Structures are given as C-alpha cells and as structure tokens.
Amino acid sequence: MRNKLLTFTPLALSFSATIFSGLIQHNIATAVTGIRAGVDNYTDARPFRTEINDFAKSGAAFDLYIQALMTFQNQSGDTGYFEIAGIHGYPLDTWQGVKPLPGASNEQILWDLVGSIAMQYPYDQLSTYLDAVDTWRIPYWDWADSTNSPIPPVVATPEISINTFSGWQTVKNPLYTYRFPDYPRNIPNMTVEGYNYEYMEDRLFTIRQPTTGTDVGVNGTQNNTRAYETVAAGTASLHQMTYQLLSSTSVPFNNFATDANHALSIEQIHDQIHDWVGGLGGHMYYITWSAFDPIFWLHHANIDRLFAIWQALNPDTYITPQMNPATFASPVAEGNVDTPLYPFRKASLFGSGNDNSTAPSAFHTPSTVRSTKTFGYTYPEVVDWKNVSASDLRAAVIAKVNKLYNTPTSVNSSGSDPHPTTLSNSTTLFNKRFTSPVKTQNLHSKPKRTTLTPSITTTYQLNNLPTQYILNLSLPLQSSSLTLNFYLGAPPPALAPSPSDASNLLAAHSIFSSTTQSPPFSPPPIPPASPSGTGPFRNLTDPVPAPAGSGLGLGLGLNLTLHAQVPLTASLLSLVLSSDLLEDLSLPAVEALLQSECVTWRVRGGKDANGEEGMSLEGLMVQVLQRDVVPTTEVGEFPGYGEWREVGACVRAG
Numbered sequence: 127m128r129n130k131l132l133t134f135t136p137l138a139l140s141f142s143a144t145i146f147s148g149l150i151q152h153n154i155a156t157a158v159t160g161i162r163a164g165v166d167n168y169t170d171a172r173p174f175r176t177e178i179n180d181f182a183k184s185g186a187a188f189d190l191y192i193q194a195l196m197t198f199q200n201q202s203g204d205t206g207y208f209e210i211a212g213i214h215g216y217p218l219d220t221w222q223g224v225k226p227l228p229g230a231s232n233e234q235i236l237w238d239l240v241g242s243i244a245m246q247y248p249y250d251q252l253s254t255y256l257d258a259v260d261t262w263r264i265p266y267w268d269w270a271d272s273t274n275s276p277i278p279p280v281v282a283t284p285e286i287s288i289n290t291f292s293g294w295q296t297v298k299n300p301l302y303t304y305r306f307p308d309y310p311r312n313i314p315n316m317t318v319e320g321y322n323y324e325y326m327e328d329r330l331f332t333i334r335q336p337t338t339g340t341d342v343g344v345n346g347t348q349n350n351t352r353a354y355e356t357v358a359a360g361t362a363s364l365h366q367m368t369y370q371l372l373s374s375t376s377v378p379f380n381n382f383a384t385d386a387n388h389a390l391s392i393e394q395i396h397d398q399i400h401d402w403v404g405g406l407g408g409h410m411y412y413i414t415w416s417a418f419d420p421i422f423w424l425h426h427a428n429i430d431r432l433f434a435i436w437q438a439l440n441p442d443t444y445i446t447p448q449m450n451p452a453t454f455a456s457p458v459a460e461g462n463v464d465t466p467l468y469p470f471r472k473a474s475l476f477g478s479g480n481d482n483s484t485a486p487s488a489f490h491t492p493s494t495v496r497s498t499k500t501f502g503y504t505y506p507e508v509v510d511w512k513n514v515s516a517s518d519l520r521a522a523v524i525a526k527v528n529k530l531y532n533t534p535t536s537v538n539s540s541g542s543d544p545h546p547t548t549l550s551n552s553t554t555l556f557n558k559r560f561t562s563p564v565k566t567q568n569l570h571s572k573p574k575r576t577t578l579t580p581s582i583t584t585t586y587q588l589n590n591l592p593t594q595y596i597l598n599l600s601l602p603l604q605s606s607s608l609t610l611n612f613y614l615g616a617p618p619p620a621l622a623p624s625p626s627d628a629s630n631l632l633a634a635h636s637i638f639s640s641t642t643q644s645p646p647f648s649p650p651p652i653p654p655a656s657p658s659g660t661g662p663f664r665n666l667t668d669p670v671p672a673p674a675g676s677g678l679g680l681g682l683g684l685n686l687t688l689h690a691q692v693p694l695t696a697s698l699l700s701l702v703l704s705s706d707l708l709e710d711l712s713l714p715a716v717e718a719l720l721q722s723e724c725v726t727w728r729v730r731g732g733k734d735a736n737g738e739e740g741m742s743l744e745g746l747m748v749q750v751l752q753r754d755v756v757p758t759t760e761v762g763e764f765p766g767y768g769e770w771r772e773v774g775a776c777v778r779a780g
Contacts (some may be wrong), residue, residue, distance in 0.1 A: 134687045157473035158490060161237050164260040170512045172504045173261040175431065177425050181265035182280040183461040186258035189288045191265070194239035195420070198232070205235050208307055208418075213469065215414030232423060233503075246291040255291075263503045266427035269357065269399060270368035271530055272583040273358035280349035281421050301420045303331045303348060332419040335405035348406070356402040360634065362696035365583040367395050367541050367592075369531040370691075372590075373764040379443045380434055389598060390691040392432060394635075399425050401609050401636035406731050411607055413638060431505045434498055438523045439506050441516050463493045469751060525761045532589035532758070532765070540618075588696055590757040590765060593711055595694040595773070597633055597725070598749040603686040608731040610635045610743075612692070614701075615723045617780035631726065633692045645729025687745075694750070713752055713773065720750060720775035728780045750775040 164173040182188055199207040210232055240262050244255040267278055280286070306329065335352040357364075371382070371390055381388030404410025409419045414424050447462040466489040498504050507526040510519050520610040582588065597612060611617070612633045698716060701708040707723075709715045729743060750773040756766035 149736050153241045158470045159473045165502045173263050174506050175263045176265050178265040178267045178278045187257045190240040191669040192288050194236045204454050211417040212418035266431050267424035270364045272365050277354040289411045304418050305331045332409040334408045353403050362583050363693045367590040372527050385688050386686045389689045394690045397636045399640040400638045434508050439520050464491050528761050595752050597692040598751045599690040601746040607638050611728050617728050630698045633693045716773045724776035726780035748777045
C-alpha cells in the first residue's frame with residue numbers, strides 16, 4: 127500500500143475527518159478531539175472551512191493562520207510540524223510510541239496557536255482577533271473550480287504582508303516552502319519511491335516542479351510557474367473528473383475511495399495534484415516526502431471536503447470489509463469500520479484512563495470518524511444541521527455542486543452570462559454532419575492545447591455536453607510514482623517534462639506509489655488473501671510476507687490491478703476549435719480521427735525491474751470510450767449518463 131495521508135483504502139479514506147482535526151494533550155499521549163469553539167451543540171451548526179483564495183482575504187483569520195503556521199513549522203517535539211508531517215512518511219518512525227498508519231493531523235495544534243497569538247493583539251484590535259478564533263478552521267484548496275487560479279497566489283510568493291500583533295510586517299511565507307530542521311537527518315533505508323535520490327535528505331527546504339539538470343539536485347529551487355502551467359493544463363480534466371465522481375450516484379464507498387475497485391475514484395483525482403504540483407524531483411511527487419510541502423495540507427483538506435460532499439449525496443454507504451495490505455506500520459489484515467486508525471487516539475473519559483494506552487480500543491476507528499460533526503467543522507456545501515433532513519441536505523448539496531462545477535444551461539443563459547458560447551448556441555460543435563475525411567496536418571507544428579485553459583470548462587460547459595469521451599485504463603500496481611502521457615500521433619522527440627509542454631498531448635494520468643521500506647519490525651501472521659484476489663488497496667505484487675525482523679516494504683501482500691478514467695472531451699474539443707483535424711465531437715468524426723492518428727503513450731518517471739526510467743508497463747490496457755449524456759437544465763438535478771461504449775481507435779505505445 128502506498129504510504130500517504132489518504133492511502134485510499136476504504137479504511138484509510140475514513141482518516142480524512144481525523145487527520146485534519148484536533149489534538150488535545152493529556153499527560154503524555156495526544157488525543158484527536160477536534161475543536162468545539164464556535165459549535166452550537168443544540169443545532170449542530172459548525173464553522174466552515176474556507177477555500178484558500180477566499181481565506182487569504184479574510185483579514186484576522188488569515189493573519190492568525192500565517193503566524194500560527196510559522197510557529198508550528200519551528201516547533202519541536204511530537205506536536206511540531208516535522209513530527210506531524212512525518213506521520214505520513216519519513217522518518218518512518220513511531221509517533222508517541224505507536225507505529226502510525228499513513229496519516230497526519232494539524233488543525234487542533236494550529237487552533238491552539240491561533241488562540242495564544244490572538245491574545246497578544248493590542249486592546250483596540252483584541253475583540254476582532256478573539257472573535258476570529260472561535261470560527262477559525264484550516265482552509266482547503268479547490269483545484270477543481272476553474273474560476274480559481276491554477277496555483278493559489280498565496281502559496282507562490284516567498285514573502286507575505288500580514289497584520290501581526292506587533293503591527294503590519296512582511297514575513298517569510300510559510301505556505302511557500304517548509305525549511306527542514308536538523309542536518310543530516312540520517313533517515314534509515316532512505317530512498318525516494320525506487321530512486322536513490324540521496325540529495326532529498328540534504329535539501330534545506332521543500333520545492334515544487336524543479337526543472338531538469340542541476341535544479342533537480344540538492345540545490346533545487348522552487349518553480350511555481352511550472353506548477354501553475356501544469357495544473358492549468360490539467361484543470362479541465364480535474365473539473366470533469368470531480369464533477370463526474372460526485373454526480374455518479376449509487377456508487378459503493380469502496381469504489382469511490384480507490385482506483386483498485388472502480389474506474390473513476392477520488393484516489394485517481396488526488397494523485398494528479400501530487401504529480402502536477404510536485405513534478406519529478408519535487409517533494410509533492412513522493413509519498414514519503416509530500417506532507418512536508420505546506421500545499422499538501424490544502425490539497426488534502428479538499429480531499430476531505432469532497433469526501434464530506436460525497437457522504438451527503440450517498441449517506442447510506444460506507445466501508446465494507448476488505449483486505450488491507452501491509453504498510454511499514456502493520457501487516458496485511460482485514461480492514462473494516464472497527465479497525466484502529468493508528469496513531470490517532472480517542473480522548474478517554476475526563477482525560478484519563480486510556481490516554482497512554484497502545485491497546486486498539488484507545489484509537490479512533492472508521493466508525494468514530496465518519497462525520498465531521500465529531501470534530502467541530504464542516505464545509506460550505508454541507509450544511510447538515512439537526513433540523514435538515516437527509517433528503518433536503520442531498521438536494522441542497524446537488525445544487526451547490528452544480529453551481530460550482532456544472533451550471534445548467536437554463537441557469538447559465540437566463541441572466542448575464544460572461545461566457546457567450548454555451549451549450550444552447552454551440553451545439554454545432556458536437557453534432558455537425560460528418561462528411562469530410564480527416565485532414566492531415568503536422569501534429570507537432572501547431573499547439574493543440576491553446577484553448578485547453580481553465581475557462582474552457584465554463585465557456586463550453588464540459589460537464590453538460592451531450593457526449594463524453596475518456597481513456598479507460600487498467601494496469602498492474604506500480605512500485606513507484608509515475609505519469610502516463612497520451613498523445614495524438616507519435617510522441618514528441620523528447621519527452622515533455624510537463625503536460626503543458628507537448629503540443630499533441632491528449633491526456634495525462636498519474637500514479638502515486640511507493641516501495642519505501644521501514645526499519646525492522648516483526649509482523650504477526652498474515653491472513654489469507656480475499657477470495658477475489660483483488661481489493662481497494664495499492665501495494666506491491668509480492669504476496670510473500672516479510673520474515674520477522676526484516677524491513678517490510680509498503681503494500682506487500684496483495685496482487686492488484688489499478689483502474690482509471692482519464693477525460694478526453696476537453697482535448698478533443700480543443701482540436702475542433704483550434705485545428706482542422708476534427709470536424710466535431712460526433713462519434714463518427716472521433717473514430718475516424720483516432721483510426722487515422724493513433725493514440726500513443728509514454729511513461730514519465732517510474733522505474734522498471736532493471737532500474738531504468740520509461741518502463742514499458744507490461745499489462746497496461748487502454749480503451750477509448752464514449753457515452754451519451756442527458757444534460758441537466760435544473761440546478762437541483764444531475765445529468766443523466768448512458769453506458770460507456772468502446773470507440774474504434776488505434777492505441778499503441780509511443
């Protein structure tokens with residue numbers, strides 16, 4: 127299994143309420159309790175977590191956040207940033223005497239710091255900042271909202287001006303990078319998802335999207351411009367995947383959670399951000415290092431938000447028992463709603479009793495973390511107060527999801543529409559009579575993604591078109607993080623380091639995986655695998671348990687096939703708009719193009735059995751699929767989806 131915050135087993139996705147909630151210290155051990163300030167215990171009304179672009183404009187709350195995060199990053203001990211981020215991966219150590227399942231927690235720590243900082247403001251500002259404390263919660267980054275900047279500006283500037291308790295100051299921005307403490311760190315078994323990147327251990331700070339050459343090494347520098355361009359090129363894909371995941375109802379929780387069970391999952395979407403923000407050589411790219419980058423927390427708070435939204439839309443489905451593969455913390459075992467979520471302790475009665483216990487009963491389980499109510503927060507889309515029925519909540523959430531990711535045609539055209547080309551007056555793009563043969567063109571001579579900007583999602587209502595196209599992928603579990611790039615025609619002569627760099631790139635799919643091993647420990651006996659031989663867990667393919675006392679690689683124990691649905695609609699639409707290769711989005715037109723010009727693929731990153739990059743990915747299967755869609759015209763309804771059908775297309779390795 128991949129050692130990451132949300133390992134995306136159905137079990138581990140239930141961490142989402144826990145890992146970003148509160149820590150209360152009782153004697154020695156620390157309990158996850160959430161924040162009760164600002165909570166109405168009679169109505170269940172709770173403060174909202176806020177999207178980071180809005181949160182950056184909140185004044186007092188944002189001032190407190192930046193100061194608290196600065197303090198947190200410089201704080202040592204079990205509740206310091208290094209130790210909390212380290213629960214997710216390196217240094218692969220115990221936390222408060224317990225080997226952790228992959229996860230991390232920071233909201234309560236920051237809230238405690240926020241409160242102490244607010245108390246230091248001068249009298250004429252004190253009430254403003256104390257009021258902000260009661261409703262203060264961590265922010266999230268909604269990367270699927272195409273109206274947002276691809277990379278939040280507040281995380282991309284080295285310095286930031288805030289009103290501190292000592293007055294306005296320009297400070298080093300703690301969202302820009304994290305500066306590591308002690309050197310050398312002497313991390314045991316230190317590799318980076320199959321790469322011997324020793325320089326990662328020696329870097330002084332986290333970086334994003336380092337360019338080729340010496341910048342990838344120990345002296346690598348931030349490249350937020352490339353991160354911006356890469357996420358911008360993928361925003362249409364994120365927008366489509368997120369909406370289609372939320373609007374596809376009656377999907378079991380285990381399928382929603384992981385790409386080992388279902389074609390489209392929150393795991394698939396999650397992995398794209400780690401790749402596109404981190405880039406090969408950047409910290410977000412690697413499971414064991416990713417939690418040290420401050421943007422990680424904004425990303426995973428959004429995963430938690432999408433989980434909460436999905437729960438409101440699907441209140442009757444949750445974890446069903448399936449085999450949970452080994453991590454450095456635990457052996458293969460069945461995961462269910464009562465499985466302990468190490469190392470996150472529950473608060474014992476009156477703050478005593480089991481606080482320091484390592485017994486399973488002392489820890490949270492999926493059952494205890496199922497609702498955000500437990501931890502004193504919610505999101506703007508999920509107003510689940512006591513007087514709101516499940517059906518009314520679901521209807522309200524559908525309307526909010528549509529407004530964010532798929533404004534229906536009637537709504538978009540009834541008022542002042544900033545995008546003049548909507549479904550109602552651009553139908554010819556999708557159902558022109560296909561009569562002419564495919565026109566030939568040098569596929570590398572003209573950029574094909576010039577229109578594939580975030581605005582294309584709203585200008586052409588990608589999520590409300592009458593047809594959709596995807597690449598349907600299945601492949602064996604991989605032992606390291608990698609990206610599959612898909613091209614129209616032959617790949618470019620040199621592999622593009624970023625999805626935004628290739629003129630004929632159709633799509634990209636990222637896999638976030640690891641073979642990192644831990645210090646030795648002796649696991650208990652491993653039970654037999656599930657009869658199906660599959661499950662919702664990403665792991666290595668070796669089914670043999672590690673012997674007692676040996677280093678146990680992440681994910682030993684189960685053989686898996688991974689699945690993904692990679693959107694093609696936006697890229698095909700860009701060909702209609704900006705080239706003469708494709709007449710329209712009708713099935714005959716698309717089939718003719720993809721039979722004339724093959725879809726080819728290449729691997730970026732990853733290593734084969736011989737340690738070489740650009741592996742062949744034996745076992746990879748790729749199909750082009752299409753389905754009909756009944757567009758929604760009401761803000762309270764999702765579109766109707768037809769069955770996927772295969773498109774006749776030429777697909778081959780590049």
